[in-house]
Amino acid sequence: MGVALKGNTRTNATKSEAKQLRRQGKVPGVVYGKTTDSLTVVLERKELVPLLRSHPNAVIDLNIEGVGKRPVLISGVQRDSLSQDVIHIDFHQINMNEPVKATVAVEIVGEAAGVKEGGILQVETAQLDVRCLPSDLPDSVQVDVSNLGIGENILVSDLKLPENVEVKTEAQDVVVTVLQPQKEVEETTADEPAAEAEPAAEEAAESKE
Template identity: 25%
Template sequence: MAIYKVDAKLRDDVGKGASRRLRREGRVPVVLYGAGRDPRNLTLNHNKVLRLIEDEGFFSSIIEFSADGGAKQKVVLKDMQRHPAKPVVMHMDFMRVDDNQELVMNIPIHFLNADKCPAGKVAGIVIDYQMHEIEITCLPKDLPESFDIDLAEFEVGDSVMLSDIKMPEGVKAMAFVRTEDEDYDEVIVNTATVMDTSDDEDVEEPDVDVPTVDEDESGEDADSDEEKDSE
């Protein structure tokens, strides 16, 4: 698993006005909390943040975090707010990690060989991805980077359920932790039929009365206009 390093700066000024000033200076307001310690207000370099979030693993990995050159801490990213229209990160929340306390994280699913599977070559059939990540709980040392699902032999009518995913030792799917129903399960991917409307009968357009002008009447109107002009 890749190791992500984040160097932050401490900040004392808080509030909307202070956050706007920081963003204008190319900094991202950050809150660090958790592990039974007081929250801290910090900032990160915005350009470095943009490079980090290009990597999918950044969102589901343990991050090595330090502030003003201080002691390194293990953290995970818990929330990030983006600008609705611009490539700007508005705010980030990081949570300190306790090695002896379980985390709850969303881990991405990677679907392999989808372009080669039998189901993907059948006309009118699409592969329906119903989940793209799995919420899990585990100790930090057991945190998986991703889940890989190989669709090389995926046929029409097949499906992959959450219960089909073999969790690494020490990792549990939160969907099963929360429910008391032993038969509960969730679909991760299956196949769906695309409705073909190409053979549908042509829809008749409603008759619309289009007003016409009688040639004689138009001539009379034209003559009357000429008489008015001559007067």
């Protein structure tokens, strides 16, 4: 089962109508599909925004009044450049019996051993591209970093996903790494000029002789 969301059809899909809807706390959108005509819809912002925060990549059971339920994935979100409020959303209607390409969030689990030693945890890949049946689409992929030391990393190829979920992200991409402590890096950088100055001083002394 997907995440439930209600919507209504729009009969007047103009810019002025869209602005009026936004003032009323609603978000205009479009549902696209390979085998169906596109459908303009409108949704309640108070219902849509929490869904975008908690399940942005989930299969959504979009219940459109007068049309019925349609299984969809979010394919695009348009936000205001200043306020970052959602001003438009695109849905892609899917067939539950056909594999889909989607993105899945990476969820970091545990505290890295390297972080306990002063290292800095850095996530390099926050989302994975996957291909699977809609019913097999995971909410997220957990990555346990408990045993990760300073200078170590976890690659996409190291992740364990269900057999029926195919990862499309490059296998050698780094998912998460633990960097050296910032203070240690700064001290190393500061020491380098002094080390380079020694040979120069020796050469100057030899030339005087």
